[in-house]
Amino acid sequence: MILDYAIDFAFLCFGLGLAMNLYRLFNAPGVTDRILALDTMVINVLALLVLYGIETRSGINFEAALLFAMTGFVSTVAYCKFILRGDIIE
Amino acid sequence: MEQIVEYFLAALLVIGGIFAVIGSYGLLKLPQMMQRLHAPTKATTIGVGSALIASMIYFLVFEGKISWHELLITLFLFLTAPITANFIAKAQLHRAINKDELPPTGVGSEWATYDPEVKTVDPHLLSDRDPG
Numbered sequence: 247m248i249l250d251y252a253i254d255f256a257f258l259c260f261g262l263g264l265a266m267n268l269y270r271l272f273n274a275p276g277v278t279d280r281i282l283a284l285d286t287m288v289i290n291v292l293a294l295l296v297l298y299g300i301e302t303r304s305g306i307n308f309e310a311a312l313l314f315a316m317t318g319f320v321s322t323v324a325y326c327k328f329i330l331r332g333d334i335i336e
Numbered sequence: 337m338e339q340i341v342e343y344f345l346a347a348l349l350v351i352g353g354i355f356a357v358i359g360s361y362g363l364l365k366l367p368q369m370m371q372r373l374h375a376p377t378k379a380t381t382i383g384v385g386s387a388l389i390a391s392m393i394y395f396l397v398f399e400g401k402i403s404w405h406e407l408l409i410t411l412f413l414f415l416t417a418p419i420t421a422n423f424i425a426k427a428q429l430h431r432a433i434n435k436d437e438l439p440p441t442g443v444g445s446e447w448a449t450y451d452p453e454v455k456t457v458d459p460h461l462l463s464d465r466d467p468g
Contacts, residue, residue: 247342248342248343248346249342249345249346249349249394251346252345252346252347252349252350253349255349255350255353256349256350256352256353256387258353259352259353259354259356259357259383260353260356260383260387262357262360263356263357263359263360263361263380264360266360266361266363266364267360267363267376269364270363270364275369276369276428276431277427277431278369278424278427278428278431279363279369279372281424281427282363282372282373282376282377282424283363285376285377285420285424286359286360286363286376286380289376289380289381289384289413290356290360290380290384292384292409292413293352293356293383293384293387293388296384296387296388296391296406296409297349297387297391299391300390300391300394303398303399305395305401305403305405308403308405308406308409309405311405311409312405312408312409312412315409315412315413315416316412319412319416319419319420322420322423322424323419323420323423326420326423326424326426326427327423329427329430329431330423330426330427330430
């Protein structure tokens, strides 16, 4: 009973965080802020997937969450590498 | 017993949500880029880790099955968050400081390819590519 309210509250919090990241993504002072906003958006979406998994009582979303974590990490590192060296694979 | 676990899970989820909001708000609010780097990489990671642990305990207690995926995701996130933070900080340093303002390295190579063992570097390797 109280768990449903807590899940709703957590959905609200992570959604609010996602909205703030989106604002930062479009309104950033530099390109590194954009990378940081994208990385945080990946983490927030991951949390939303996990919360949806608890709410629907199904464990089918966790593979998607794991893939999200991996692609998010690789894309952030690739973007930073591109800024640092002008190339991704040297 | 299940009532206690439910309250505990609710507390974990609420704390995780508050941490996530603090992290994302810090990304908007803090004045400098290097300070902004701290908020999402630490607070948001804790928030997501809390939600993942709550999910693991939920499936263990209420569904009666251990799901290792959450533990894997938590471990992966906690391992990769410092690496991404380090990479973003390096990219920010690369963009914020000009090459002329850096102190000399003292060896033959530049800071980007710094190696104290190497005394001289083949000159055409340095002029080979434009760092942009």
